[in-house]
Amino acid sequence: MTKIADKHPSGAPWRNFYGRFKGKTLRPSQEAYLDEDLAALSPGAIDWDINPERAPVDPEGVCAGKPLWLEIGFGGGEHLVHQAGQNPGTGIIGCEPFINGVAMLLGKVRKAGVDNLRIYPGDVRNLFDVLPDQSIEKAFLLYPDPWPKKRHHRRRFVTPEFLEPLHRVLKPGAEFRVATDISDYVRQTLVEVPKAGFDWLAEGPDDWRRPWDDWLSTRYEQKALREGRVPHYLTFRRR
Structure with a gap:
């Protein structure tokens, strides 16, 4: 998709969207x-x-x-x-x-x-534009689109374009949960999320191997398990 203007006619930023709407x-x-x-x-x-x-x-x-x-x-x-x-x-x-x-x-x-x-x-990103600063107490990113090709890694959520506004709308001390079965997504998450102002709360392997106590396994997770991929459960706190 080609960016044809800096702003939507409404005045909102004009952004490329990579994915399916329907x-x-x-x-x-x-x-x-x-x-x-x-x-x-x-x-x-x-x-x-x-x-x-x-x-x-x-x-x-x-x-x-x-x-x-x-x-x-x-x-x-x-x-x-x-x-x-x-x-x-x-x-x-x-x-x-x-x-x-x-x-x-x-x-x-x-x-x-x-x-x-x-x-x-x-x-x-449109929602981030209209949410007030420090208005969210917990956020979930569960089995996001992995964009597996290296040239597409910049489209992942765990990049500054998404993490910086997320940090802005979360309250200090807010929890940010990430679940993924893609090992390279784990790597990028552990690199980029702390850089955006979050602390990883894991103290041992069980903290990322075991799901949260209130977890409900999704259909995406069930598919990953059937195909032999290992889920990771990463918990961060907004500084």
């Missing part, structure tokens, strides 16, 4: 979820076509003043719904540009009946 044709039920449920679960006014002011998201208004967490790229949404159900006193924003995953999540939200999560169906 996959196979949605089922009628999934189309209904998107039409009927998504707008009510929006975290705020983040419509780049009609909102040139890019009004900041008010954390106090997202989930009734609850402490706020963020999951970046929630896939099918099983972990996001699990955390919302286990932590009713917390509000969680899930960010996912792949609309098929958003539709899957909405179906799970209906089934689980949770009401303390919000969904942004787009590039997390």
